[in-house]
Amino acid sequence: MSFVSTEFLLFVAIAAAGYYLIPKKFQWMWLLLFSYIYYASSGIKFLIFLLFTTFTTYSTAIWIEHVDQQHSDDKKKISKKKRNITIIGLLLNFGMLALLKYINFGIVNINVIFKADLSFPDFLLPLGISFYTFQSMGYLLDVNWGKCKAERNPFRFALFVSFFPQILQGPIGRFDRLAHQLYAEHSFNWERTERALQLILWGFFKKMVLADNAGVFVDTIFGNYQAYPGLSIIAVLLYSVQLYGDFSGGMDVVMGIADLFDITMDENFRRPYFARSITDFWHRWHITLGTWMKDYIFYPLSLSRPMSRFGKFARKQFGKNIGRTLPICIANIVVFLVVGIWHGAAWKFIVYGLYNGLIIAFSGLMAQNYRKWKKSLHINEKSKSWIFFQILRTFLLVNISWFFDRANSVREACGMMKNALIHFNPAELLTIPMGESGTGFTPIGIGIVILASAILFTVSVLQERGICIRSAIAARPLVLRWAIYLFLVFALPVLGQPPSATGGFIYAQF
Amino acid sequence: MRNFKKAVVVVLFLVICLVCSSILTFCFYPYNYARIDMHNIETNAYDDIFLGSSHGKCGIDPLTFDSVTQQKSTNLCMGGEYVQDAFFLAKEAVRNHKPKRIIYELDPGYWVTKPSQGMDYASFYHEFPPSSVKVQYFAEKIMKADFRSTLFPWYTYRQYFFKVWDNIKIKTGPIYKAYDPAPFTNDAQAYKPEGFIYRNIIDAPKTEQNLILWDEAQLQRDTVIYFERLVNFCNQQQIELVVITTPIPNETYQKYQQAYDNAHDFFTDHMERLGVSYYDFNNIQLDGFDKSLNSYADCEGHMYGPAAEQFTRLLAEYLETAN
Numbered sequence: 083m084s085f086v087s088t089e090f091l092l093f094v095a096i097a098a099a100g101y102y103l104i105p106k107k108f109q110w111m112w113l114l115l116f117s118y119i120y121y122a123s124s125g126i127k128f129l130i131f132l133l134f135t136t137f138t139t140y141s142t143a144i145w146i147e148h149v150d151q152q153h154s155d156d157k158k159k160i161s162k163k164k165r166n167i168t169i170i171g172l173l174l175n176f177g178m179l180a181l182l183k184y185i186n187f188g189i190v191n192i193n194v195i196f197k198a199d200l201s202f203p204d205f206l207l208p209l210g211i212s213f214y215t216f217q218s219m220g221y222l223l224d225v226n227w228g229k230c231k232a233e234r235n236p237f238r239f240a241l242f243v244s245f246f247p248q249i250l251q252g253p254i255g256r257f258d259r260l261a262h263q264l265y266a267e268h269s270f271n272w273e274r275t276e277r278a279l280q281l282i283l284w285g286f287f288k289k290m291v292l293a294d295n296a297g298v299f300v301d302t303i304f305g306n307y308q309a310y311p312g313l314s315i316i317a318v319l320l321y322s323v324q325l326y327g328d329f330s331g332g333m334d335v336v337m338g339i340a341d342l343f344d345i346t347m348d349e350n351f352r353r354p355y356f357a358r359s360i361t362d363f364w365h366r367w368h369i370t371l372g373t374w375m376k377d378y379i380f381y382p383l384s385l386s387r388p389m390s391r392f393g394k395f396a397r398k399q400f401g402k403n404i405g406r407t408l409p410i411c412i413a414n415i416v417v418f419l420v421v422g423i424w425h426g427a428a429w430k431f432i433v434y435g436l437y438n439g440l441i442i443a444f445s446g447l448m449a450q451n452y453r454k455w456k457k458s459l460h461i462n463e464k465s466k467s468w469i470f471f472q473i474l475r476t477f478l479l480v481n482i483s484w485f486f487d488r489a490n491s492v493r494e495a496c497g498m499m500k501n502a503l504i505h506f507n508p509a510e511l512l513t514i515p516m517g518e519s520g521t522g523f524t525p526i527g528i529g530i531v532i533l534a535s536a537i538l539f540t541v542s543v544l545q546e547r548g549i550c551i552r553s554a555i556a557a558r559p560l561v562l563r564w565a566i567y568l569f570l571v572f573a574l575p576v577l578g579q580p581p582s583a584t585g586g587f588i589y590a591q592f
Numbered sequence: 593m594r595n596f597k598k599a600v601v602v603v604l605f606l607v608i609c610l611v612c613s614s615i616l617t618f619c620f621y622p623y624n625y626a627r628i629d630m631h632n633i634e635t636n637a638y639d640d641i642f643l644g645s646s647h648g649k650c651g652i653d654p655l656t657f658d659s660v661t662q663q664k665s666t667n668l669c670m671g672g673e674y675v676q677d678a679f680f681l682a683k684e685a686v687r688n689h690k691p692k693r694i695i696y697e698l699d700p701g702y703w704v705t706k707p708s709q710g711m712d713y714a715s716f717y718h719e720f721p722p723s724s725v726k727v728q729y730f731a732e733k734i735m736k737a738d739f740r741s742t743l744f745p746w747y748t749y750r751q752y753f754f755k756v757w758d759n760i761k762i763k764t765g766p767i768y769k770a771y772d773p774a775p776f777t778n779d780a781q782a783y784k785p786e787g788f789i790y791r792n793i794i795d796a797p798k799t800e801q802n803l804i805l806w807d808e809a810q811l812q813r814d815t816v817i818y819f820e821r822l823v824n825f826c827n828q829q830q831i832e833l834v835v836i837t838t839p840i841p842n843e844t845y846q847k848y849q850q851a852y853d854n855a856h857d858f859f860t861d862h863m864e865r866l867g868v869s870y871y872d873f874n875n876i877q878l879d880g881f882d883k884s885l886n887s888y889a890d891c892e893g894h895m896y897g898p899a900a901e902q903f904t905r906l907l908a909e910y911l912e913t914a915n
Binding site for chain 1: 609710734736739741746747750
């Protein structure tokens with residue numbers, strides 16, 4: 083059931099109406115029912131995988147808690163036992179994810195390296211598996227570390243894993259912040275409903291008007307980059323617009339729908355293109371994935387015993403500064419390698435992840451030098467020109483990574499980057515047809531992308547300055563407010579691309 | 593009280609959106625021949641009903657067919673009509689008057705692709721009168737489409753803003769009320785009685801840009817299911833179901849013979865299993881019918897008017913003999 087389909091809107095409307103009409107103590111059951119109906123609509127067979135993750139995570143968490151409650155003086159033994167159970171849970175779930183998502187990638191590489199002829203198994207790839215596996219495993223680790231208690235009711239836990247607005251494209255929820263909201267009793271509230279509908283509308287605007295129009299150009303150029311050598315720079319800029327519009331638009335829809343049920347999801351985007359460094363970018367882009375990686379991979383790895391031994395060794399060999407920074411750099415590279423693999427089973431995603439990890443690691447190693455250079459060059463870090471330079475530099479670095487993210491292969495990404503350096507011919511853009519409408523409408527398509535980008539940019543600047551757009555709109559006269567809402571509503575059909583020319587949400591494929 | 597006021601404001605906003613969208617639908621959504629086709633089955637009783645794709649629309653002339661069979665038939669084929677649409681058209685036709693026979697024109701390309709959510713996606717649906725069949729059609733097809741197709745039916749026509757005035761003129765004039773096919777007549781084609789599109793012989797390049805070849809690996813499960821539902825429906829209603837494939841030009845057949853032969857084998861086998869008569873005129877020789885490109889407006893298999901009339905006569909005779 084696509085987010086942009088009529089049936090989904092009806093589904094949400096019925097779910098939300100029923101949610102407030104039934105007795106409050108049944109609300110979480112209602113949500114569970116609708117979550118499973120939603121997931122089953124993508125294919126009943128996919129439910130098996132969802133149930134597998136739910137069951138294995140639920141039981142291992144209960145087991146961990148059971149072990150934890152054993153009265154034993156040997157705390158080390160209990161801790162080791164808990165760790166072993168957690169590893170079983172992690173292996174079962176990440177093993178299934180690896181099997182379903184990455185086995186073909188592994189076979190391709192084995193066949194190439196060993197000149198073998200292994201055949202590919204025909205596995206199903208359940209929708210949203212990356213998201214719900216990471217969410218569930220985060221919970222399992224939290225239980226192991228004593229950050230939260232294991233949920234005793236399997237049905238309540240099933241809701242945490244399957245909550246329908248977020249299951250396909252996140253955000254990756256945390257048990258301590260999400261679960262109690264899911265199980266609580268909620269009353270209907272007009273202000274919140276209005277806010278939710280505004281957010282959903284804004285999300286669809288970003289997706290249908292900005293991302294889908296940019297996507298027509300992006301798909302054409304990246305699909306046949308050799309035919310458009312002068313458009314590589316424009317293609318990647320448009321992709322940065324498309325991806326942000328698509329993913330953050332999808333998140334707005336998700337958060338708006340969750341809001342209809344009085345459930346606040348974790349923020350996943352905070353104006354990422356205003357980031358002043360790659361580290362800052364990852365604090366603003368896909369925030370829930372970044373924090374997941376930080377909490378469950380970065381800290382455990384950088385604080386692990388082997389890493390601390392390595393730190394001691396590095397301090398002796400390279401001095402205090404590098405010795406302290408090096409383990410963090412390595413942990414960062416590992417984290418971003420995992421981020422890359424999470425994005426998909428292809429070398430280009432591994433390069434994409436490593437690229438980000440290496441920049442962050444290099445920045446970490448050079449941090450002290452940067453400070454010295456800035457001091458000797460008398461750079462005022464608070465000056466607007468310096469901030470602007472940092473934003474521009476980060477945006478450039480991010481766009482380089484988008485080549486790997488979007489191109490069909492590492493080779494094509496490199497080819498496009500080469501073209502970006504030696505060819506520039508924006509006029510080629512006018513030769514790209516706008517779907518069924520042909521090239522006659524291409525200038526209009528370009529105009530729509532510019533207009534929508536300008537609107538999004540203005541909104542982002544205002545938000546960056548701490549202005550709440552919705553409050554600002556709410557303070558305006560009714561006529562102006564309605565004009566804005568009517569513009570957003572009618573922009574979807576008037577300015578959006580027809581579905582025959584576009585795909586679904588990009589991150590729903592993960 | 594405050595909540596009530598809020599609710600009124602929301603309802604008012606929705607009403608404004610609805611009114612705006614209705615006005616735009618009136619202005620942008622064009623008068624099309626699906627309206628006439630639907631009007632035909634709502635007001636007349638037919639013995640034979642043709643369902644299928646644009647190949648059937650341009651290849652089967654009901655009046656010529658009737659002159660051989662001495663029955664009454666109508667052509668409900670249309671470009672973009674998938675088996676799912678054909679199933680609901682059959683149901684709607686039966687709701688008004690049960691035909692003796694349904695002749696489904698099968699284009700293998702429609703079995704290996706999904707319907708595109710373009711202008712043809714809901715053409716017939718929009719012309720359906722309110723009924724339980726329309727509700728079912730909505731629930732099973734339209735509801736799954738992009739919500740803009742449902743809430744803003746005009747939006748796939750938004751680029752034809754230059755036709756708005758013509759649309760308004762037609763819809764407010766006698767043509768629309770009288771189901772007059774005059775607006776569909778131009779240099780290239782004419783809409784003839786009972787839903788036949790007569791393609792004029794004109795000097796235009798013959799392309800194959802919309803040709804979709806059969807590939808069993810791409811077979812759409814939904815299409816197979818809806819065809820089985822059509823078969824079951826016809827069995828329940830005791831309506832004879834006959835499936836035909838109209839011939840494509842020899843030149844196209846020779847170029848893609850493997851794909852067409854594979855399609856023939858698959859559908860012969862499939863129809864046999866379902867107990868449905870199937871006649872593939874790519875494999876059946878009709879004496880007197882010229883299958884060369886001269887008979888066709890393009891390489892895909894859309895016949896010129898005279899060739900279509902000749903084919904229809906031979907088809908009628910063939911089916912009469914086969915019966």
